[in-house]
Amino acid sequence: MDVVNEILQTILSGISIGCVYGLVALGFVLIFKATEVINFAQGELLMLGAFISYSLIAMLNFPYWAALLATIFVMGFLGMLLERTVLRSLVGEPVYAIVIVTIGMSFFFRSAVSMIPGWGTDTYGFRTPFTEKIVRAGELVISWEYLAIILITTALILVLFSFFRYTRIGTAMRATSQNQLAAVYMGISVTRVFSLTWTIAAALGGIGGILLSPITFVHMNMGFIGLKAFPAAVLGGFGSLPGAIVGGVIIGVTESLAGFYLPEGWKDIAAWIILIGVLIIRPQGLFGIQEKKKV
Amino acid sequence: MRFIMKTNYYQDIRLFKYRSTFFWYLALVSGSLILPLLLDEYLISQLTFICMYAVAAMGLMLLTGYTGQVSMGHAAFFAIGSYTSAILTSKGVPFILALPAAGILAGVVGILIGRPILHLTGLYLAIATMGFAFIVDEILIRWESLTRGNMGFYVKPPSIGSLIFDTEIRFYYLSLVILILTLFAARNILRSPTGRAMIAIRDSEVAAQAMGINLAKFKTIAFALSAFFTGVAGSLYAHKLFFINPESYTIILSIELLAMVIIGGLGSLHGAVFGAAFFIFLPQVIIMTRDYMPVYLQNQTGLEPALFGLLIILVMLFEPMGIYGRWLKTKYYFEMFPLYKKDSFKREKKYQKAERR
DSSP: OHHHHHHHHHHHHHHHHHHHHHHHHHHHHHHHHHHSOOOTTHHHHHHHHHHHHHIIIIITOOOHHHHHHHHHHHHHHHHHHHIIIIIGGGTTSOHHHHHHHHHHHHHHHHHHHHHSTTTSSSOBOOOOTTTTOEEEETTEEEEHHHHHHHHHHHHHHHHHHHHHHHSHHHHHHHHHHHOHHHHHHTTOOHHHHHHHHHHHHHHHHHHHHHHHHHHHOBOTTGGGHHHHHHHHHHHTTSSOHHHHHHHHHHHHHHHHHHHHHSOTTHHHHHHHHHHHHHHHHOTTOSSOOOOOOOO | OOOOOOOSGGGGGOSSSSHHHHHHHHHHHHHHHHGGGTSOHHHHHHHHHHHHHHHHHHHHIIIIIISOOOOSOHHHHHHHHHHHHHHHHHTTOOHHHHHHHHHHHHHHHHHHHHTTTTTOOHHHHHHHHHHHHHHHHHHHHHOHHHHOGGGOEEOOOOEETTEEOOSHHHHHHHHHHHHHHHHHHHHHHHHSHHHHHHHHHHHOHHHHHHTTOOHHHHHHHHHHHHHHHHHHHHHHHHHHHSEEOGGGGSHHHHHHHHHHHHHHOTTOHHHHHHHHHHHHHHHHHHHHHGGGSOHHHHTOTTHHHHHHHHHHHHHHHHOTTHHHHHHHHHHHHHHTGGGOOTTTTOOOOOOOOOOOO
């Protein structure tokens, strides 16, 4: 019984970390689908979200849920601002140039955070309604912090799903990601769609930040989690929204099992070994669709 | 603007397009030979780093700029080169053998890695190579009996015969010679059938295949060549720093190499050198401007990386084709002098037509 519990516990914590990977991966996928750009600053957006929620909760004494909402708005606004000021002027330029711009943004954010008064290079934490609370299910002891991540992510996926499925602008976004030219002909404002994409991606990063901070705490190198979200997104097929979350969960669980049962060092590379294995067998990822090569 | 009437096909693949180009390159080489006599030790060592990174960037340029295969794992080849050379020289192998050995081992690993992931394209290839770099980095940390793990590895200054490269000037000349050899080799590879096959693959895989180019073969060759040059650069790097540990070869290095190639200008050998110079000199310039900043900013450790990030964004915003693109435009401006139009290089902004699901 103990062994089963142990495994379940490990898997559960893996799933919750995986959900955060999934959220970051979702940001990658959204931006990639709309603009064909990989946003290297996605992890840094998560870090910014974590810092903003930290200031709101620990410095301004916001309640948790209000802080969550405020973080979503602030990050969404920041995403829109980034798109307006930096990325819009690059529409139509070679994709790799835009990718380098996002790399530049990630350098900039990571260092800029350390310069803002009150943030700096230290590690911070804040209290959430879930701190030090646990749920018992039989012998299984689950921390609310982990459970909250899973629940909030699930809710978020449902919201996003219905947004893309049932709203006009969601449909417009799907259309744009399929064929931009056709979308323009249909009267969709592609620039507005891009703007909205960045808004949503940044907001997702912010949510990821606030969810992750009770577990890893808030610090300037949080953004490196974005590197773990890459395999998650690729595993899911980099173009499929549910794939991103599933990929994230697979990576999270693998990592947490490898960290528990395999010798030290395997934890960090287990995800990559799985990724390379999957790519060799299925180059388009688990949920990707094999595209026909066009001349 | 000069026009040459071509009378045979070999004129297309000559090493130098015009006779005057050869002269200018000769002037550049002699300039860089005299330069260290005028500079202080610190600046010479920065120049050495430019030569070194330019060799590595050249490797990546062959793969990314000329074959169109993005790699985000070149730190791994760099690390393999460094460690091979460090371990071999510590076992008494002369540097003159260790240097090519570093490149060859990196090249062999490049083949082993390149072969199974050849059918990946674009983004997937980038991520797979990134994963490979993570795995190599972890191996370097864990294989302590060979690499001494995180403790790091001390490296002797290189020597050829009785000539020891232990001063900044000597090491600079060593790196410069290797950079020139690399440039010469790369230029020659590019005008050979192999190089032209690589360029064909970049421009269109389908068209290249239709022309009878074996995709798998030439992609593997590109991977091997690229890894070879990067490995050689890694070997130089180890001998320059005297001390290496796995922390120097993280994903940041891979990203920096890729950024070097793109900022320099994809698809040009000049670009590799420009990119390396940009990455080495810009931080120096930022440090120099530090004294003129407000006091609050002066005391921030994050100031330099932040400004560096900002400058990368600005350079790409104003010159998406990289520094080489700007160079071409400037050259064109003077060649065409009164006739240059602002829109000569203007690209049509277009919406992507790719059909994706």
